[in-house]
Amino acid sequence: MADPQDRVDKMIHELKEHGFRVTPQRLAVLKILAASHGHPSVEMIFERIKPDFPTTSLATIYKTVNLLKDLREVVELDFSGESNRYDGNKPYPHPHLNCTKCKSIVDADVDGLTELAQHLAKKTGYQILTHRLDFFGICPRCQETQ
Amino acid sequence: MADPQDRVDKMIHELKEHGFRVTPQRLAVLKILAASHGHPSVEMIFERIKPDFPTTSLATIYKTVNLLKDLREVVELDFSGESNRYDGNKPYPHPHLNCTKCKSIVDADVDGLTELAQHLAKKTGYQILTHRLDFFGICPRCQETQ
DNA sequence: TTCTCAAGAAAGAATGATTATCCCTTCACT
DNA sequence: AGTGAAGGGATAATCATTCTTTCTTGAGAA
Numbered sequence: 001m002a003d004p005q006d007r008v009d010k011m012i013h014e015l016k017e018h019g020f021r022v023t024p025q026r027l028a029v030l031k032i033l034a035a036s037h038g039h040p041s042v043e044m045i046f047e048r049i050k051p052d053f054p055t056t057s058l059a060t061i062y063k064t065v066n067l068l069k070d071l072r073e074v075v076e077l078d079f080s081g082e083s084n085r086y087d088g089n090k091p092y093p094h095p096h097l098n099c100t101k102c103k104s105i106v107d108a109d110v111d112g113l114t115e116l117a118q119h120l121a122k123k124t125g126y127q128i129l130t131h132r133l134d135f136f137g138i139c140p141r142c143q144e145t146q
Numbered sequence: 147m148a149d150p151q152d153r154v155d156k157m158i159h160e161l162k163e164h165g166f167r168v169t170p171q172r173l174a175v176l177k178i179l180a181a182s183h184g185h186p187s188v189e190m191i192f193e194r195i196k197p198d199f200p201t202t203s204l205a206t207i208y209k210t211v212n213l214l215k216d217l218r219e220v221v222e223l224d225f226s227g228e229s230n231r232y233d234g235n236k237p238y239p240h241p242h243l244n245c246t247k248c249k250s251i252v253d254a255d256v257d258g259l260t261e262l263a264q265h266l267a268k269k270t271g272y273q274i275l276t277h278r279l280d281f282f283g284i285c286p287r288c289q290e291t292q
Numbered sequence: 293t294t295c296t297c298a299a300g301a302a303a304g305a306a307t308g309a310t311t312a313t314c315c316c317t318t319c320a321c322t
Numbered sequence: 323a324g325t326g327a328a329g330g331g332a333t334a335a336t337c338a339t340t341c342t343t344t345c346t347t348g349a350g351a352a
Contacts, residue, residue: 021348023300042338057302062339080224081310083338097272108266117281120254125286126243133279135263140271167319169329188310203331208310227339229309 002089007034011088014071025049025056029064033074033088039096039105041083077105077132093130099139108135148235153180157219157234164217171195171202175210179220179234185242185251187229223251223278239276245285254281 011030015022028049032040040048042061049056065086068074074088077096085105095108113131121128157176161168174195178186186194188207195202211232214220220234223242231251241254259279267274 019299021299023347025301055302057304058338059303059340060301063301066340078226080226080230081338084226097266097270097274099272100275108270110262110266116256120243120256120281121283124243124254125289126245126281126283127289128243128281128283129246130283131279131281133277135266135272135274135277137267137272137274137276143271143273165328167328169318171330201331203333205311205332206330209330212311227309 004031004035004089007089007091011068011071011073014073015067018071020067025053025060026064026067028052028056029061030068030073030088033065033068033086036087036089039077039085039087041085043083045086077134093132095133095135097139098134098136099142100136101138101142104139106139108133150177150181150235153235153237157214157217160217160219161213166213171199171206172210172213174198174202175207176214176219176234179211179214179232182233182235185223185231185233187231189229191232223280239278241279241281243285244280244282245288246282247284247288250285252285254279 008031011034012022012027015026020026029045032045032048038044042058042065045065046056046058046061049061065074065076068088069076069086073091074086075091075093077085077087079085082103090107093113095110095113097106097108098104110133113133117128117131120126154177157180158168158173161172166172175191178191178194184190188204188211191211192202192204192207195207211220211222214234215222215232219237220232221237221239223231223233225231228249236253239259241256241259243252243254244250256279259277263274263277266272
């Protein structure tokens with residue numbers, strides 16, 4: 001896990017670099033994303049911001065998250081039928097373990113993916129820009145509690 | 147690529163096995179899924195069925211596809227923001243190459259994924275049920291035509 | 293310090309894929 | 323032929339996300 005403070009600083013830098021303001025709402029959002037406890041959804045970020053900024057609207061969170069995604073400071077994990085989840089701590093593709101019961105998402109430790117992508121690119125002629133590897137199952141905690 | 151006719155037969159068998167009827171509409175849908183040219187979306191299946199069954203509704207396609215998914219005869223590739231895509235030819239998890247321009251999806255040739263999943267399961271305590279590996283980029287054809 | 297204006301935020305409407313509901317039709321079995 | 327459950331058609335409902343409009347704010351100019 002990268003140091004959340006470093007990530008916050010990097011994100012602030014990128015925003016300023018591209019002429020975007022660092023508003024209190026944005027700062028609150030990117031702090032949560034930089035720590036990325038459990039890969040939050042927009043809704044989760046919204047809930048955690050409410051106490052500090054009760055007037056912030058969901059649309060603002062969406063816009064901020066998408067802005068950071070465009071700046072490549074946040075990775076989006078999209079799931080149709082459920083809310084998308086976001087990772088601002090490791091803003092590059094990496095594998096995840098998804099619990100289908102409690103909906104938790106944790107990083108999985110697998111390497112060689114980048115090399116594999118390069119190999120595939122060479123073999124198929126595709127210009128590969130990103131990838132995604134997800135495992136779905138039941139986490140140990142959910143197995144205990146049935 | 148599995149023989150489409152074999153897949154059709156298998157799907158018909160599974161439907162009957164579980165007490166579901168094989169209606170003309172269902173047969174039309176599963177024939178398309180068994181061949182799975184380009185991993186069609188529900189909308190694409192709908193368009194291809196229209197000429198033969200002009201009165202079929204989208205809802206029927208959705209219901210049939212989900213029924214086959216529940217029977218594990220079809221794999222769903224879901225994309226938030228876009229339509230889900232389906233593969234009834236290889237109804238087990240396998241990697242895909244996705245072109246972000248023309249939205250085509252082709253099978254990628256990568257193996258060792260199942261073993262990797264088993265290894266991860268042992269290491270993390272997760273009960274891994276399925277997985278998904280996608281590469282996103284530009285296909286050779288789209289690179290040519292800019 | 294005030295003024296000005298573009299960027300940002302808030303609120304709610306709009307979008308679009310998917311699912312649910314309702315009702316009619318069809319088929320398997322008497 | 324009669325009956326009851328499963329399937330199909332049409333449309334409404336849902337829900338995450340995006341768009342639109344209007345209001346607010348803040349940085350730099352005067």
